[in-house]
Amino acid sequence: MRLAVVAVGRLKDGPERELCQRYAGRIGEIGRSLGFSGPDLVELPESRARREDDRKREEADLIAVRAPAGLLIVLDERGTSLPSPDFAARLGRERDAGNPAASFVIGGADGLDASLRDRAAIRLSFGALTIPHQIVRVLVLEQIYRALTILSGHPYHRG
Secondary structure (H helix, E strand, O other): OEEEEEEEOOOOOOHHHHHHHHHHHHHHHHHHOOOOEEEEEEEEOOOOOOOHHHHHHHHHHHHHHHOOOOEEEEEEEEEEOOOHHHHHHHHHHHHHOOOOEEEEEEOEOOEOOHHHHHHOOEEEOOOOOOOOHHHHHHHHHHHHHHHHHHHHOOOOOOO
């Protein structure tokens, strides 16, 4: 199963980018033995449309083109909070079912278009707090890594 993190906006050089790269490397190392590849880190430009709805629609169109076909997981504050072992189990079931890819989508500053949220198999929330998009990327990659360590029986997760 190919893993991708598709995010609107560019992550600047700095500690957040370094952490993303660190977790991406860890995912790549452990993922191969578990039937996962990637993660692809896809950065999309923010829309410059004047109206919020137009910006979200334009960004959703870009996401639809760049996210690999397969499991669509959107990060949404109105989504569901999953315990890490449940999240890991879901990824494992999707892989075992032959799903070719899992795309983790992080919207722009205005959030995600409703059409994209409605298409998602999982609407995932890290809680009701507002979290900067740069930090969300790190959290997504860390949770993917955690899920893979759970699937492998590695002691990283101590739930």
